[in-house]
Amino acid sequence: MDGSRTHYVDNTSEFSSAGLTIRQKEPKNLEAPFDRIDSYLTPTGLFYIRSHFPIPALDRASYRLKVDGAVKRPLTLSYDELRSMPSETRVATLECAGNSRVFLVPQVQGAQWELGAVSNAEWTGVPLRVLLERAGLLNDACEIVLEGADRGTPKEEPVPPEPISYAWSLPRAKAIRPEVLIAYQMNGRDLPRDHGFPVRAVVPGYYGMSSVKWLTRIQAVREPFHGYWNTSDYGYWASMDGMPVRRPLGEMQLKSEIARPRVYETVIPNRVYMVFGAAWAGETDVTEIAVSTDGGRTWAEAEFLDPVRRHAWRRWKFDWLTPEEPGQYTLLARAKDASGLMQPDRHDKNHGTYVINHPLPIEVFVDGSGGERL
Amino acid sequence: MDGSRTHYVDNTSEFSSAGLTIRQKEPKNLEAPFDRIDSYLTPTGLFYIRSHFPIPALDRASYRLKVDGAVKRPLTLSYDELRSMPSETRVATLECAGNSRVFLVPQVQGAQWELGAVSNAEWTGVPLRVLLERAGLLNDACEIVLEGADRGTPKEEPVPPEPISYAWSLPRAKAIRPEVLIAYQMNGRDLPRDHGFPVRAVVPGYYGMSSVKWLTRIQAVREPFHGYWNTSDYGYWASMDGMPVRRPLGEMQLKSEIARPRVYETVIPNRVYMVFGAAWAGETDVTEIAVSTDGGRTWAEAEFLDPVRRHAWRRWKFDWLTPEEPGQYTLLARAKDASGLMQPDRHDKNHGTYVINHPLPIEVFVDGSGGERL
Numbered sequence: 001m002d003g004s005r006t007h008y009v010d011n012t013s014e015f016s017s018a019g020l021t022i023r024q025k026e027p028k029n030l031e032a033p034f035d036r037i038d039s040y041l042t043p044t045g046l047f048y049i050r051s052h053f054p055i056p057a058l059d060r061a062s063y064r065l066k067v068d069g070a071v072k073r074p075l076t077l078s079y080d081e082l083r084s085m086p087s088e089t090r091v092a093t094l095e096c097a098g099n100s101r102v103f104l105v106p107q108v109q110g111a112q113w114e115l116g117a118v119s120n121a122e123w124t125g126v127p128l129r130v131l132l133e134r135a136g137l138l139n140d141a142c143e144i145v146l147e148g149a150d151r152g153t154p155k156e157e158p159v160p161p162e163p164i165s166y167a168w169s170l171p172r173a174k175a176i177r178p179e180v181l182i183a184y185q186m187n188g189r190d191l192p193r194d195h196g197f198p199v200r201a202v203v204p205g206y207y208g209m210s211s212v213k214w215l216t217r218i219q220a221v222r223e224p225f226h227g228y229w230n231t232s233d234y235g236y237w238a239s240m241d242g243m244p245v246r247r248p249l250g251e252m253q254l255k256s257e258i259a260r261p262r263v264y265e266t267v268i269p270n271r272v273y274m275v276f277g278a279a280w281a282g283e284t285d286v287t288e289i290a291v292s293t294d295g296g297r298t299w300a301e302a303e304f305l306d307p308v309r310r311h312a313w314r315r316w317k318f319d320w321l322t323p324e325e326p327g328q329y330t331l332l333a334r335a336k337d338a339s340g341l342m343q344p345d346r347h348d349k350n351h352g353t354y355v356i357n358h359p360l361p362i363e364v365f366v367d368g369s370g371g372e373r374l
Numbered sequence: 375m376d377g378s379r380t381h382y383v384d385n386t387s388e389f390s391s392a393g394l395t396i397r398q399k400e401p402k403n404l405e406a407p408f409d410r411i412d413s414y415l416t417p418t419g420l421f422y423i424r425s426h427f428p429i430p431a432l433d434r435a436s437y438r439l440k441v442d443g444a445v446k447r448p449l450t451l452s453y454d455e456l457r458s459m460p461s462e463t464r465v466a467t468l469e470c471a472g473n474s475r476v477f478l479v480p481q482v483q484g485a486q487w488e489l490g491a492v493s494n495a496e497w498t499g500v501p502l503r504v505l506l507e508r509a510g511l512l513n514d515a516c517e518i519v520l521e522g523a524d525r526g527t528p529k530e531e532p533v534p535p536e537p538i539s540y541a542w543s544l545p546r547a548k549a550i551r552p553e554v555l556i557a558y559q560m561n562g563r564d565l566p567r568d569h570g571f572p573v574r575a576v577v578p579g580y581y582g583m584s585s586v587k588w589l590t591r592i593q594a595v596r597e598p599f600h601g602y603w604n605t606s607d608y609g610y611w612a613s614m615d616g617m618p619v620r621r622p623l624g625e626m627q628l629k630s631e632i633a634r635p636r637v638y639e640t641v642i643p644n645r646v647y648m649v650f651g652a653a654w655a656g657e658t659d660v661t662e663i664a665v666s667t668d669g670g671r672t673w674a675e676a677e678f679l680d681p682v683r684r685h686a687w688r689r690w691k692f693d694w695l696t697p698e699e700p701g702q703y704t705l706l707a708r709a710k711d712a713s714g715l716m717q718p719d720r721h722d723k724n725h726g727t728y729v730i731n732h733p734l735p736i737e738v739f740v741d742g743s744g745g746e747r748l
Contacts, residue, residue, distance in 0.1 A: 225617075
């Protein structure tokens with residue numbers, strides 16, 4: 001080792017979650033204040049936190065990452081060894097597959113995320129494919145299982161009888177894409193504990209459940225991995241010749257959200273109000289945004305604030321001349337992707353309590369009599 | 375058609391379930407009186423009934439069986455066409471995967487089967503492989519999905535959002551075995567409605583969920599079928615490198631049951647009592663039976679009443695000299711298979727609420743003072 005350990009930028013202790021909304025106290029599930037996010041990159045302290053179990057306490061000195069299974073040369077890497085490998089830095093938006101669940105009526109089980117289980121950061125780490133090449137990934141490996149150090153007894157039926165680790169399996173084709181990182185930094189500083197310290201996966205374009213935190217093992221497997229998380233929990237019902245079949249979630253679906261005005265905000269009549277939000281997609285680009293201020297009857301084009309960058313959100317704005325007539329108005333935003341696909345009109349029940357990517361109604365009040373925004 | 379339709383032996387109307395125990399009224403789940411079964415073949419009227427949904431009303435004239443998917447020549451067969459094909463008659467024991475669930479402590483969800491969700495019958499029909507050969511099964515078909523006409527909304531999470539048919543997928547290797555029948559007769563007479571009229575699958579060696587009743591479609595598929603029944607419901611947790619992975623149930627596990635004495639029966643002291651029962655296995659043979667009358671401290675060999683016949687149960691008996699000492703005694707039976715494997719000591723929690731194949735304790739009372747058997 002080269003002694004560089006002492007130079008790492010450590011923000012694991014100074015990290016604060018002030019400003020996040022508690023959706024679950026323990027395990028820690030905290031939502032980003034979506035309405036307060038003006039910057040392209042979400043500040044680390046405002047990035048949403050999603051945990052399945054208590055945060056494991058890992059340290060750099062004893063940390064080991066195993067790469068095994070269907071590989072020629074199983075590896076065990078220390079933290080320093082990982083950090084000495086060629087790294088890349090990429091921006092990626094992560095969204096929890098259950099983001100916006102609170103908009104489902106009737107209410108469903110699970111953390112009641114509103115708009116802020118999505119954030120955008122810059123990640124630094126070793127591409128997963130570099131590790132797989134070094135280990136000599138065998139041709140018959142069909143999936144790569146990412147396993148975390150966090151353990152416990154999960155909730156969704158069917159539940160295995162003993163405590164399990166958090167684990168997620170990626171299709172081989174995705175795992176060897178250059179954007180998939182085994183990351184140790186976030187926004188230029190070492191990962192905080194809540195975000196996977198010392199090492200996590202970052203799988204751009206996939207829902208957050210793929211970006212396994214506190215990563216300790218990368219296992220190449222020869223048959224599809226039907227672990228708890230890929231089956232009982234983060235699954236959906238696809239159709240096979242008219243019959244529903246269970247598949248694991250994967251790619252993030254096209255979505256846009258309005259950050260401002262906030263739900264139930266009161267705005268002043270007959271003024272220009274800058275409606276502001278962000279839009280993102282999975283393995284494609286967001287190319288258009290339309291906004292409706294009349295509950296979806298009419299739509300007008302909004303303006304992007306960020307260029308196209310695969311796997312990262314694009315912020316957008318729309319100047320709304322608020323109505324003279326006081327009352328309740330429903331705002332919606334709807335994105336279109338590079339293939340011309342639009343967000344769906346409503347939530348697809350085959351996705352269960354996940355993939356809430358229809359235009360979310362933001363109800364606001366127009367009122368000049370005193371309830372106005374400061 | 376040859377007009378032979380009028381000659382079919384029809385027992386669909388005369389069938390009676392008198393003597394069965396209700397475990398669920400609707401859908402119909404009735405248990406065989408295991409203590410009353412002396413014959414090798416279970417009389418049709420005493421065969422256990424397992425249904426997931428209301429019994430569909432099918433008739434011979436309009437019945438069609440589709441064979442499609444990964445085949446060269448998709449088929450649609452009428453009832454008469456199926457009956458005109460070469461047939462075979464085989465004895466097979468069917469056991470519900472949840473049989474003996476009532477012995478689990480603490481109690482678990484599901485029909486509270488005691489000993490009688492197992493029965494043995496003679497089945498007549500067309501081997502599935504004959505149908506698959508006729509349709510030209512393609513090399514890349516990996517499973518065969520058997521779909522019934524019974525439909526509804528099932529209960530185990532995760533549940534698909536719309537009603538579904540009952541369906542079960544067999545591995546290709548099992549589906550093309552000669553013992554797997556597309557059956558239209560049971561014990562020499564046409565299937566009763568409760569047992570799948572007009573046509574059902576019979577998959578000897580596999581738990582009952584494979585023997586799809588009211589069969590209307592046989593679909594060859596190119597990727598493993600992860601339908602509701604193979605995943606949410608009839609699954610178990612296998613282990614893959616220390617991590618639990620969900621797999622569909624399949625082969626019946628080695629098991630023996632004591633039919634007499636019954637649970638909580640009172641027997642007379644110091645007499646020879648003929649303990650009687652049956653034992654079965656999946657893809658192997660039962661070769662030994664031991665009985666304990668002291669809760670498992672000591673074991674003695676029992677005697678088979680039936681020869682070895684793959685996929686069918688073997689009845690057995692054991693002459694017990696009842697103790698002079700009044701009190702409560704626990705009887706157990708334990709089978710061994712051709713490979714030397716014995717029944718496990720206890721239920722494996724990885725099987726959830728299924729595969730209850732440990733020796734089941736039959737508690738009886740020895741009492742000479744009047745509470746004796748007639």
